[in-house]
Amino acid sequence: MHVRPAELADAEAIAAIYNAEVLGSTATFDLVPRTLDEQRAWLIERSGALAVLIAETKNGEIAGYASLSTFRNRPAYSTTVETSVYVHASYRRQGIAKTLMVALIDTAKSHGFHSLIARIADSQAASLKLHEQLGFSLIGVEREVGRKFGRWLDVAVMQVIL
Ligand SMILES: CC(C)(COP(=O)(O)OP(=O)(O)OC[C@H]1O[C@@H](n2cnc3c(N)ncnc32)[C@H](O)[C@@H]1OP(=O)(O)O)[C@@H](O)C(=O)NCCC(=O)NCCS
Numbered sequence: 001m002h003v004r005p006a007e008l009a010d011a012e013a014i015a016a017i018y019n020a021e022v023l024g025s026t027a028t029f030d031l032v033p034r035t036l037d038e039q040r041a042w043l044i045e046r047s048g049a050l051a052v053l054i055a056e057t058k059n060g061e062i063a064g065y066a067s068l069s070t071f072r073n074r075p076a077y078s079t080t081v082e083t084s085v086y087v088h089a090s091y092r093r094q095g096i097a098k099t100l101m102v103a104l105i106d107t108a109k110s111h112g113f114h115s116l117i118a119r120i121a122d123s124q125a126a127s128l129k130l131h132e133q134l135g136f137s138l139i140g141v142e143r144e145v146g147r148k149f150g151r152w153l154d155v156a157v158m159q160v161i162l
Contacts, residue, residue, distance in 0.1 A: 001055055001056065001057050001058070001063060001096065001099070002055075002056055003053050003054065003055055003056075003099060003100060003103045004053070004054055004056060005051065005052070005053060005054070006043060006046075006052035006053065006054045006065060008040055008043055008044070010043070010052075010054055010062060010065075011036055011039040011040045011042075011043055012036060012039070013061075013062035014039055014043070014052075014054075014062070014065050015033075015034050015035075015036060015038075015039040016088075017062070017064065017065065017086050017087070017088050018030075018034060018039070018086055019033035019034060020088075020089065021086060022034070026121055026122035026124070026146075026148050026149065026151070026153055027086075027121055027122070027124055027127070028121060029121055029146045029148065029153070031148065045069075046067055046068065046069065049111050049112075050067070050068045050069060050070070050081065050111075051067065051068045051104065051107045051108075051111065052065055052066070052067045052068075053065060053066050053067075053100055053103050053104055053107065055087070055091075055096045055099065055100050057091075062088070063087060063088050063090075063091035063096050064085065064086055064087035064088055064091060064096045064097060064100055065085070065086060065100065066083065066084065066085040066086075066097075066100035066101055066103070066104040067083070067084050067085075067104075068081040068082070068083060068104065068107070068108055068111075068113070068116075069081060069082045069083075069084065070082070071117055079112070079113055079114040079115065080113065080114065080115040080116070080117060081108060081113050081115075081116060081117070082116075082117045082118070082119065083101070083104060083108075083116050083117070083118050084118070085097050085100055085101055085104070085127075085130075087100075097130050098130065098133065098134070101130070101131075101134050102134070105134065105160070105162070108162060109162050113162060114161065114162055115159060115160070115161050115162065116136070116159065116160050116162065117157065117158070117159050118131050118136055118157075118158045118159075119155050119156075119157055119158075120155065120156040120157075120158060121146065121153060121155055122146075122153045122154065122155075123141065123154050123155070123156040128156060128158070131158045132158075134160065135160045136158035136159060136160045137158060137159060137160070138156060138157070138158050139157050139158065139159050140156075140157050141154050141155070141156050141157070142154060142155040142157065
């Protein structure tokens with residue numbers, strides 16, 4: 001398994017990983033799967049100072065990805081970015097998210113960002129633990145800000161200063 005920057009050709013594999021969560025979990029508040037064109041546009045938006053990293057297996061399969069996204073559009077927020085990480089269900093509990101996030105944090109530092117925010121939808125336990133291990137602290141919980149599968153959902157907001 002190695003970590004590398006994403007390319008446009010990874011869009012289909014990224015969409016497959018993401019759309020499984022859109023349809024099957026509360027890890028994302030999206031309700032409709034992304035099309036291939038939307039996933040390509042998402043990748044293009046994250047070129048330059050932002051980033052998408054891919055975890056690729058020896059066989060060339062994409063096991064997961066992590067990304068830096070704009071946190072807020074107003075200019076004074078530009079040194080803060082939002083992180084996100086998704087691992088294919090067949091590759092979980094093998095340290096892939098941790099490896100991706102360590103590389104993403106290094107990338108964020110080298111790109112000059114100062115603060116990282118992770119928004120943990122539905123306060124998912126796996127994601128909370130992962131981010132704690134990486135040095136993120138819980139800064140608050142947005143209560144019942146979402147609704148999916150007939151339930152109100154919280155978002156736990158975590159942060160690390162680089
Ligand atoms: C959360 C997620 C990214 C973890 O990926 P992963 O590759 O399985 O995680 P890792 O193997 O690197 O685990 C790192 C740490 O996370 C925590 N963790 C991961 N999965 C866990 C689980 N199912 N239950 C409890 N803790 C878990 C553990 O602390 C683990 O460290 P440990 O193995 O030393 O105990 C993965 O479950 C996923 O893609 N979930 C759906 C999408 C999602 O919630 N993304 C986060 C949005 S910001």
